[in-house]
Amino acid sequence: MIELVCNLHSHTPFSDGTGLHREIAAAAVRAGLDVVGVTDHNVWVGGVQGYYDRVLLLVGEEVHDPCRQPQVSHALILGAGRELAPLAVSPQELIHAAREQGALVFLAHPVEYVPRWLRDWLSEPALPWADREVTGFTGLELWNTMSEFKARLRTPFHALYYAFFPHRFLHGPFPEAIRWWEQLWLSEVPAVAIGGADAHGHAYKLGPWRRVLFPYEWLFRAVSTHILADRPLQRRPEEDWLLIRDALQAGRAWIANDLLGPSRGFRFEACSGHRRATMGGTLRRAGAVQMEAVAPLPGEFRLIRFGSGVVARARGRVLRHLTAEPGVYRMEVYRGGRLWILTNPIRVI
Numbered sequence: 607m608i609e610l611v612c613n614l615h616s617h618t619p620f621s622d623g624t625g626l627h628r629e630i631a632a633a634a635v636r637a638g639l640d641v642v643g644v645t646d647h648n649v650w651v652g653g654v655q656g657y658y659d660r661v662l663l664l665v666g667e668e669v670h671d672p673c674r675q676p677q678v679s680h681a682l683i684l685g686a687g688r689e690l691a692p693l694a695v696s697p698q699e700l701i702h703a704a705r706e707q708g709a710l711v712f713l714a715h716p717v718e719y720v721p722r723w724l725r726d727w728l729s730e731p732a733l734p735w736a737d738r739e740v741t742g743f744t745g746l747e748l749w750n751t752m753s754e755f756k757a758r759l760r761t762p763f764h765a766l767y768y769a770f771f772p773h774r775f776l777h778g779p780f781p782e783a784i785r786w787w788e789q790l791w792l793s794e795v796p797a798v799a800i801g802g803a804d805a806h807g808h809a810y811k812l813g814p815w816r817r818v819l820f821p822y823e824w825l826f827r828a829v830s831t832h833i834l835a836d837r838p839l840q841r842r843p844e845e846d847w848l849l850i851r852d853a854l855q856a857g858r859a860w861i862a863n864d865l866l867g868p869s870r871g872f873r874f875e876a877c878s879g880h881r882r883a884t885m886g887g888t889l890r891r892a893g894a895v896q897m898e899a900v901a902p903l904p905g906e907f908r909l910i911r912f913g914s915g916v917v918a919r920a921r922g923r924v925l926r927h928l929t930a931e932p933g934v935y936r937m938e939v940y941r942g943g944r945l946w947i948l949t950n951p952i953r954v955i
């Protein structure tokens with residue numbers, strides 16, 4: 607398996623971002639990404655997808671209905687290859703149409719909280735996914751950096767503090783988002799979890815200070831999605847997209863806040879007899895199941911079984927756990943009390 611680090615959610619001046627495609631690609635190169643996604647609001651931009659230096663820039667779209675108030679339910683669509691914004695009025699039809707095009711659909715920032723003072727200041731309400739009855743989507747953007755930032759700004763003092771210590775606000779996905787994700791799995795909807803920046807490159811002004819709080823490069827170094835592809839990229843954008851799509855679709859992926867340490871090289875696998883499965887996979891049990899997670903740096907490991915909570919813990923670089931219980935298992939790894947790695951699950955049957 608070939609590990610690729612992807613950040614699949616960013617914006618250019620084609621919607622409300624500040625950096626052009628080539629500038630976003632350059633930031634992605636500096637941040638060490640393999641793949642960067644540009645997902646402007648309600649506009650699909652043709653002709654710019656491709657390789658920039660060693661980064662593959664994918665053009666997707668973040669679609670929502672601008673006539674709705676508030677403008678909730680943002681769908682992150684990757685790989686449609688055409689404009690889908692006219693379908694925004696019906697999230698379900700939008701999902702079906704995108705999937706028919708072979709695209710992936712993630713529900714962007716599915717849970718959001720914006721403190722009241724910030725809502726008034728930015729004139730921007732929380733924009734969660736409000737249509738939970740939809741079906742057929744690929745998964746959830748479980749951890750969205752900018753969503754978490756907004757939620758953490760409980761007072762203007764917090765805003766000032768995080769302006770100078772931006773790495774301190776990242777703790778992990780909202781518990782409600784995780785509960786929803788687990789509920790989906792427990793009701794046999796294998797939703798793939800991804801993490802993304804939602805990078806805009808905005809400058810913020812607070813009193814005498816004006817600064818770009820979150821440059822693209824910084825965000826691309828923070829919460830990203832690591833995927834395991836079947837083979838290396840070929841520098842052929844269309845074929846390479848299919849490789850990435852297959853890995854994402856299968857959930858062979860983990861989310862990491864790589865500011866806490868590079869998670870490249872992390873592995874989480876389960877084996878039983880001669881059978882083996884990795885994240886996103888299903889393992890047919892033959893007697894005992896050995897779960898094993900290995901990280902490139904020491905951390906605090908938690909093995910979680912959906913519906914049961916934490917079933918094993920370890921400190922160091924490895925967690926091993928032997929079980930005979932079927933279920934859906936995922937890993938979390940913490941460093942310094944903060945969530946570093948969150949995996950897609952392995953299903954044991």
Ligand SMILES: [Zn+2]
Binds near residue numbers: 668680714715733
């Ligand atoms: Zn959005």
Ligand SMILES: [Zn+2]
Binds near residue numbers: 617804805
């Ligand atoms: Zn966005």
